[in-house]
Amino acid sequence: MSFLNAEEPGVCDLVTDFGINVLWHPSLGMELGERLHELLQDLIAGRRPLDILVFEGTVIRAPNGTGEWNRFAGRPMQEWVRALTAVANYTIAIGDCATWGGIPATPPNPTDSMGLQYLKRDRGGFLGADYRSKAGLPVINVPGCPAHPDWITQILVAVATGRAQDIALDDLQRPKTFFSTFTQTGCTRNMHFAYKVSATEFGQRKGCLFYDLGCRGPMTHSPCNRILWNRQSSKTRAGMPCIGCTEPEFPHADLAPGTVFKTQTLMGVPRTLPTGIEKMGYVKMMAVAKAAAPRWVEDDIFLV
């Protein structure tokens, strides 16, 4: 559903401007029943080429590795995944479930779920660490819960226009163009972060959400404040903490009670500090920044 909201480029642009033939999609696909089955068999047999396999959803292996708890088109989904990834020129995992296993793979992982090439941060996953698509690339991971639709369409365009080899991937196989910066990059609350002024309630327009409300923007790799959602806003801009959904550990702290939307501290200091900052530096920075904070940073400057 997120995919259908893409704007730059939009889903229709993929077809009209970039010549992508969408063979099947759960909401857009025209093929049903036997015809879908026939299409899938043609792809697996090589009678039709499968340029790009875009997979969303966790790979369910329960019970006992059979995958019978998630059947699709007459057989366990995991069997389709195995067969289709073997013939795809490129394989793209969309969303946390397909990349890392997602919420279903959170311990105790009753459905024995895993991502295509990762289980949380451990490389391997359903396809194994050595998997390469026919074009020689590992799974391209586009995480998020949900993934931003424009991340999806822009990667599809890069692959479809022959620039797949130009997509630099980070150590979690995420496209660096999206995932080398932090959610905090471009956040409108950065001045409040800098001067250590905290938001204390959801929806407040002043204050940083990191200090009290559990925002993971300073340690989450995503472009959520560079490529805005609906081209308008982002969680943090709207006063909602980043939940760190592009990182393999999401949902963080395994959703233990009291861990969501609350900065976890130990003796008053955040347990997880902004990436790259040591505790001593954080403490020093806090004292200096608060002392230097100008009056205006304590006011809601967005109100007129």
Add this chain to the structure above:
Amino acid sequence: MSENHQELLERMRRMLATGLQTTVEPFPPTEKEFFRIAEALRALDPDDIRGKLVIAGFLDHPYGPENWKCADCIYYLANRKWCDLPELAVPVEPDWYCRLWRM
């Protein structure tokens, strides 16, 4: 609150200076204990300043091994001399302390 900022600050200062016994310990080590204190504060009348001082464990001086003080706390607004934690929402001096201190 009917009192202005300065009057209220002065009243709080007097209460602390004249030996008001507040619950300075235990310091809440994690969010779980912090939440319990915040919950007790929420049960108070917002004008119950004495109750806030006692439950939050206010002191009119820095406290702890690293001399924690309001000036270093994330809830402190330096220019207004104000504690912005919704459950407290009181004027404070930069060198005061309470056990809801967080960095």
